[in-house]
Amino acid sequence: MLAFNQRQHVRKDCMSEHYRWYTIQCKGRESVRAAENLHRQGYEIFHPLITYAGGHHTPLFPYYLFIRLNQTDSNWRPIRSTRGVLKVVRFGPKPTPVPDDFIATLKEFAFQTKADTINHYIKLKPTLTSVSPTDKEEYLAVLDKRTGDERVIALLNLISEISSPKTR
Secondary structure: OOOOEOOOOEOOOOOOOOEEEEEEEEOOOOHHHHHHHHHHOOOEEEOEEEEOOOOOEEEOOOOEEEEEEEOOOOOOHHHHOOOOEEEEOEOOOOEOEEOHHHHHHHHHOEEOOOOOOOOEEEOOOOOOOOOOHHHHHHHHHHHOOOOHHHHHHHHHHHHHHHHOOOOO
16 A cells, blocks of 8 residues: 655545546556556556566556555546546546456456565466456456456456446
């Protein structure tokens, strides 16, 4: 958790219900740079990377990372001008939040290293299984994709469903 940063108005109590996770689309192959720069500015970032044997890492969602913000209190202005950031993902007029449960599910499988306190690492092999799979099947299905592009499409589909819920 981040300490108080007056310049960016990030507070230690950002676990309140008003803070939500949002998706940031990054410029080509610059998600690691964007995560570092946003973190340096005091934002809470979640940037999951797949770790492979031999120390090779690739983003779980190529060109995307997650940021925790408050719709009214957080300073959104510097985000778009941050090096590596393209835009905040939106479906409609406002940025679309990512379900907190989805991020929590990703964090179940993630770990950080002492050498890198910004990024989170995930090992996709063997297949991920959750403690309570019935609650998280939809989220685990996003991770069950073979390629990064397939995972991005599944992620964007998940987020878009939030902005335009299906009528029953």
